[in-house]
Amino acid sequence: MDPITDPGILGGYLTDASNLHGRAAALYRPRTAEEVAEILAECQRTGTSVTVTARRTSTTGAPVPDGGVLLSTERLDRLHALDDVDGGVLLGAYQAEVERAGRLFTPDPTSRNECSVGGAIACNASGARSFKYGPTRPWVDAVELVTPTGEIRWIDRTTPLPWPVPQWAEPAVKTAAGYYPATNLLDLVIGAEGTLGVVTRARLKLLPLPTAVLTVFTYFPDRASLLAFVAVARTMGPRCIESFDRHALDLIRGRVPDVPVAHAALLLEIEHDGDAPLDAWFDALAAHAALLDDTIVAEDDAGRARLHAVRHALPATVNEIIARNGVQKVGTDFAVPAAALAEMMDAYEQPDMATVCFGHMGDSHLHLNFLPKDADELAEARRRYLALAKKAVSLGGTVSAEHGIGRLKKAHLALMVPPTVLDGWRAVKRAADPAWVLGRGVMFDP
Numbered sequence: 001m002d003p004i005t006d007p008g009i010l011g012g013y014l015t016d017a018s019n020l021h022g023r024a025a026a027l028y029r030p031r032t033a034e035e036v037a038e039i040l041a042e043c044q045r046t047g048t049s050v051t052v053t054a055r056r057t058s059t060t061g062a063p064v065p066d067g068g069v070l071l072s073t074e075r076l077d078r079l080h081a082l083d084d085v086d087g088g089v090l091l092g093a094y095q096a097e098v099e100r101a102g103r104l105f106t107p108d109p110t111s112r113n114e115c116s117v118g119g120a121i122a123c124n125a126s127g128a129r130s131f132k133y134g135p136t137r138p139w140v141d142a143v144e145l146v147t148p149t150g151e152i153r154w155i156d157r158t159t160p161l162p163w164p165v166p167q168w169a170e171p172a173v174k175t176a177a178g179y180y181p182a183t184n185l186l187d188l189v190i191g192a193e194g195t196l197g198v199v200t201r202a203r204l205k206l207l208p209l210p211t212a213v214l215t216v217f218t219y220f221p222d223r224a225s226l227l228a229f230v231a232v233a234r235t236m237g238p239r240c241i242e243s244f245d246r247h248a249l250d251l252i253r254g255r256v257p258d259v260p261v262a263h264a265a266l267l268l269e270i271e272h273d274g275d276a277p278l279d280a281w282f283d284a285l286a287a288h289a290a291l292l293d294d295t296i297v298a299e300d301d302a303g304r305a306r307l308h309a310v311r312h313a314l315p316a317t318v319n320e321i322i323a324r325n326g327v328q329k330v331g332t333d334f335a336v337p338a339a340a341l342a343e344m345m346d347a348y349e350q351p352d353m354a355t356v357c358f359g360h361m362g363d364s365h366l367h368l369n370f371l372p373k374d375a376d377e378l379a380e381a382r383r384r385y386l387a388l389a390k391k392a393v394s395l396g397g398t399v400s401a402e403h404g405i406g407r408l409k410k411a412h413l414a415l416m417v418p419p420t421v422l423d424g425w426r427a428v429k430r431a432a433d434p435a436w437v438l439g440r441g442v443m444f445d446p
């Protein structure tokens with residue numbers, strides 16, 4: 001395959017949603033696993049670093065190259081069967097196809113209409129529905145993997161680990177930080193952020209589409225009522241409990257009129273068999289001082305899509321502000337045990353800095369986004385981020401619940417993972433990728 005070296009084309013591939021900028025000598029856009037294998041074998045032979053880039057929605061600099069060559073998955077774009085799809089296919093387009101056939105592929109990162117299936121597998125992405133269904137991992141049955149040495153193989157949960165993998169105790173929360181303490185090769189590759197191979201194709205697990213989904217967007221006057229309601233809501237079986245703090249509501253109000261002034265809001269989704277459990281939910285809301293007159297209920301897909309658009313507008317608006325201010329993103333991705341959520345929310349209060357906090361409250365996983373205006377504020381935001389990361393770890397939480405480590409969060413991973421485990425991962429990486437060419441500089445360094 002001839003590489004593309006035209007700077008006009010390459011320029012479109014050198015950054016991601018974190019706004020980190022990189023450099024690369026060339027770009028490959030393979031169409032088949034064989035072409036991917038040829039590129040990787042050659043790079044392994046010459047010791048040239050290869051960064052896999054998909055749709056570049058990563059918020060951690062993971063697909064941003066630091067020299068070497070780029071391997072884009074965009075042309076690995078075929079749907080082979082409803083549950084068998086190439087790694088470069090757009091996740092949202094794939095899900096729409098699956099849903100037209102009455103099935104559900106549950107992983108739903110907010111970025112699903114911009115990110116790829118392979119990117120979601122590489123990052124073990126989560127989303128709002130992960131509260132009920134977990135992250136991407138359990139919904140992947142097998143992948144076609146091109147190894148860093150250029151071998152093509154299908155792997156599944158019967159594929160043994162070729163090397164010992166540290167069996168470390170991950171925090172008991174939703175987490176996507178570091179290599180999984182896997183007992184088979186598939187589980188190790190899922191969430192390895194593209195450092196152990198290229199996912200060219202995947203066989204996925206689908207569910208029947210739920211008969212109906214009730215969506216509720218509601219507001220709370222204070223923290224105590226909000227948290228008391230969330231504790232009850234967790235026991236009522238919704239598929240998501242998403243939250244928005246008052247600053248997030250201010251941003252939403254800029255795009256959607258009639259958003260009331262409130263302490264916080266929640267978006268809930270409840271699957272049901274056709275008989276919407278409205279009374280039970282309204283009773284619970286009323287018992288916890290929710291602002292019932294302002295509560296919006298959507299009983300159909302179109303109404304849910306409108307509320308989702310509001311939810312999705314938030315991270316996109318934050319990313320736009322960051323890019324406009326010419327700074328990099330400083331946004332937390334910590335999850336903590338439910339019992340520590342209130343303490344973590346206290347720590348997220350930053351009265352003297354512009355922030356927005358929203359996210360997956362069901363999983364005690366909130367994104368506090370700093371909105372620095374200049375380099376000084378950026379440096380201050382990073383200092384505070386580090387203190388918050390230490391706090392999350394001290395509470396038994398994770399430094400990344402879903403976005404991964406990438407290039408920007410390596411120091412934070414080391415706060416949570418013992419040096420012996422990091423050394424064990426380095427040994428795995430060296431065994432899989434002797435010249436350390438794939439995703440060099442991602443997750444941890446040699």
Ligand SMILES: Cc1cc2nc3c(=O)[nH]c(=O)nc-3n(C[C@H](O)[C@H](O)[C@H](O)COP(=O)(O)OP(=O)(O)OC[C@H]3O[C@@H](n4cnc5c(N)ncnc54)[C@H](O)[C@@H]3O)c2cc1C
Pocket residue numbers: 016017051052053054055056057058059062063073087088108109110111114115116117118119120121122123124125126127128193194195197198199200315316319402403439442
């Ligand atoms: C607005 C917004 C909202 C987001 N919301 C969520 C969310 O709710 N939940 C969540 O988990 N994440 C979220 N993210 C982060 C991001 O969307 C996900 O991590 C996504 O899975 C990345 O997919 P991508 O195709 O863009 O991959 P990229 O960003 O291009 O790459 C990400 C990493 O995966 C590797 N990679 C990509 N494809 C492959 C492949 N086929 N084989 C091997 N390695 C590969 C890359 O090398 C890189 O290390 C959000 C991002 C944005 C911008």
